[in-house]
Amino acid sequence: MTGEGESADRAAVLQGLAEALVSAARKAGAEQADALAMRGQSVSIDVRGGALEHADRAEGVEIGLRVLIGGRQACVSASDHSAASIAEMAARAVAMAREAPVDDALGLAEPDQLAQVRDATALQIGDDRPDPAPDALQDLALRAEAAALAAKGISQVEAANASFSRRHLWLAASNGFSGGYGRTTHAISAVAITGEGLGMERDYAAESRVWAADLPEPEDIGRLAAERTLARAGSRKPPTGAFPILYDRRVSASLIGHLLSAVNGSAIARGASWLRKAMGEPVLPVGMDLAEDPRRPRYPSSRPFDAEGLATRPRRIVADGVLQGWTLDLATGRKLGLGSTASAARGLASPPSPTNSNVILTPGAAGFDELLAGMGTGLVVTSMLGASINGTTGDYSRGAAGFWVENGRIAYPVNECTIAGNLRDMLLSLRAGNDALPWRAAEVPSLLVEGMTVAGA
Secondary structure, three states, X not given: OOOHHHHHHHHHHHHHHHHHHHHHHHHHOOOEEEEEEEEEEEEEEEEEOOEEEEEEEEEEEEEEEEEEEOOEEEEEEEOOOOHHHHHHHHHHHHHHHOOOOOOOOOOOOOHHHEXXXXXXXXXXXXXXXXXXXXXXXXXHHHHHHHHHHOOXXXXXXXXXXXXXXXXXXXXXXXXXXXXXXXXXXXXXXXXXXXXXXXXXXXXXXXXXXXXXXXXXXXHHHHHHHHHHHHHOOOOEOOOOEEEEEXXXXXXXXXXXXHHHXXXXXXXXXXXXXXXXXXXXXXOOOOOOOEEEOOOOOOOOOOOOEOOOOEEOOOEEEEEOOEEOOOEOOHHHHHHOOOOOOXXXXXXXXXXXXXXXXXXXXXXXXXXXXXXXXXXXXXEEEEEEEEEEEOOOOOXXXXXXXXEEEEXXXXXXXXXXXXXXXXXXXXXXXXXEEOOOOOOXXXXXXXXXXXXXXXXXX
């Protein structure tokens, strides 16, 4: 159980550790330093055959330090947070930084750039109810499993899981920044199987939320896993040729993810992006926006400030189909002569790098069935595996499975095929559905792409 007083006590401990790391780094000779202190706890329960299969519980505090000296940087981390360990970390990081290559773009934010709001209360990203007990999580997993097994044709449930995690972090830096917040995640999943031997097929359903109250019922998740699995019975390879591809909303965010990777400042600064010369040019169809909002209440990627202490804010990456800007942290912004978009993220032992938070693609007017009817003959993709993506040219090839469509209707399930195209052409031909699901870090509807290559039978 976690109350407000206990949360405040934990935050104070993390604050003390982060600020102690920065102080130790300055004493050891660092010109600038920032530090993360993180406390995490998690419980995960797996059931099978109506009984507990596996239980896992983890809890701990970890710390990370980054030091900067004359355009050089080094990062170190540890799970030991004693005073002696902090002093040793600082000395080691300073010694490592002095041997690192020079990058004149490195450096902390100026004090006047820093976020003024340094907690996440308004974002509601930490469930304020008591943490769920292990037996309550086991009950959720058992209910999901039972619902899947109740479907005629399901031979077994490979796994049903319920989990919970709570994480607190604190960021402190030598420029005066000091702030932190907590985050929770509740999740339920099920994997169902139908058939036997070479005819076996499986599929899954999974949902996660910041707040337990926002989760679907476990029975809904189990039934959906079974429904998806049964629909895959009798899968075969599709024909080979050029066909339209309908990316189901389960996988459509991966397509937008390739666009986001291509406009990431790290790739742009290296000149290793197929969109490196596309600023101000169409990259999506007219009328389509791609936005991000790191401040959506109760959403999984929301955060009040980034990993460099800058205030996050909503922005449009693409507006009316036209690329508006790159995704930048301080270093990549300086290399490109631009300001940060407050997009920095970092790990305990890694420096900041740009990332996206809570992405939203403009939905279309058509429902999934309308997109299906309009595609004639082609492929609906519901799962993907493997990838061969050329980051410089945008050439795209991925393994896929899903359903073959004839005369605008699903004809049979398919597996073991490859789909290929060029991302620039694919994205410009998109037609979006209106079926995006809420509560996702990437809110993207089903997407129809014209003229891709399918390699099957």
